[in-house]
Amino acid sequence: MAGRASSRPLRLRFVASFARARDLPETEAEIALVGRSNVGKSSLINAAANQRNLARTSKTPGATRLLNAFELGSEGSGRWLVDLPGYGYARASKADQRAGAAMTEGYLVDRAPLRGVLHLIDGAIGPTASDLETRAWLADIGLPVSYVATKADKVKPSAAARRRAELADKLEAAPGDVSWASARTGAGIADLRSRIQALLGD
Secondary structure, eight states: OOSSOOOSOOOEEEEEEESSGGGSOOOSEEEEEEEBTTSOHHHHHHHHHTOTTSSOOOSSTTOOOSEEEEEESSTTOOEEEEEOOOBOOTTSOHHHHHHHHHHHHHHHHHOTTEEEEEEEEETTTOOOHHHHHHHHHHHHHTOOEEEEEEOGGGSOGGGHHHHHHHHHHHTTOOGGGEEEOOTTTOTTHHHHHHHHHHHHTO
């Protein structure tokens, strides 16, 4: 768990988009955002930074097709948050699916500055088969993973405790190891900021 939650927006700036992991320059530290298409990765980045258009959002799943890098802190700090292409979008062509998977695998397996992964799960529907496949693969390659359940505002308060327990159980994690957040209402965003800062060594 992160320390005291931070209500201060993260100082994030967009650096560049990369088509291949080997195109990224040397950095001090990186964390990756991983999740199913339409899980809300871009919206959470915008909420964490309190910037409306820092990360491009789209109503169409699969909009992120490159490795999108954002730097934390002052320019040149070398502390990056990298948004990876979403997985599990059935309407994407087979070629696009293979390209996205290869890009993601190349980054996660070979990227030396990578300190860990924030694995985003849609809290309104729970882990999908593709989420669980990704969870198992991340465990196999030995990367530290923190789970973030998105769209917390779409879970009715009366069902929240049961949904949280069920989601954690499917991920084989303790309920306290899964943070919940809503980009729409701001719930849980302070904790997300603290997790990012802790991983990148603020």
